[in-house]
Amino acid sequence: MSRPELSLSLQFADPRHRALLPRHKVQRYIRAALELPGEIAVRIVNAEEGRSLNREYRGKDYATNVLTFDYSHEPVVGADLVLCAEVVEKEAGDMGVPLLDHYAHLLVHGTLHAQGYDHEADDEAECMEARETEILAGLGIADPYRKR
Template sequence: MSRAARPPLSLSLQFADARHREHLPRHRVARWVRSALDLPGEITVRIVDEDEGRQLNHEFRGKDYATNVLTFDYSQEPVVSADLILCAAVVAREARELRIPVADHYAHLLVHGTLHAQGWDHETSDEDAEAMEARETEILLGLGLKDPYRRRR
């Protein structure tokens, strides 16, 4: 689907942790999320601190640490409805480790989370992981960003 024909998006952008607000202007977040949508979407993006990220990851996944992105998907058709929770401290740390701009890492994680909201899953099999990584790479290259998996191969 061409960028001009991307599905409509209703976006709520929330900052419980505002340290990265300058990296996440609404128009960029909308572009990144919309680039991964195949259907109309109602997406909330919430940037949280490490405490909230850890609490949510523990409560919903049984993991006692903050992770980079959590996807809570509520419906996939006819409208993709989801909450994407990103932990600012984890995103910053990973971006430093990867030696990439924080905004580029947010773009990748928002694409990743949006794909999860539509049923993509990298934890079910190696084939599913490869398919999801290929789709993420295709989207990110279309946004003018680098292949996030190239450095790991």
């Protein structure tokens, strides 16, 4: 099955994981979750920038793993995904999963958000988690929601 076209901007404000996240891998993870063509910017940031963005746009004064700024859902998905390198690295360590797998999960998660998926209500969370698990399995990545 062919995947939708993707125009990707990949930015490393925090360069610590640049070698781990080559463009072709980031494209692969996002394309796996895209249902329509996309124009997506991915920015890897430090905790200071992540905290500032989370505070400004969500009113939460801490750095979070991924922020999705979605601008359009169709005919082209337009979004910015901001991932905080320090938070992603800590979470991967705490969960005992490979760092690249956790990045893949968060890129899929953010891409689904960019297309209107949500996880605020329990039934929406179940649907979104099932979709993430299915996409990640197709990428050869273990279910991130399975209890370890």
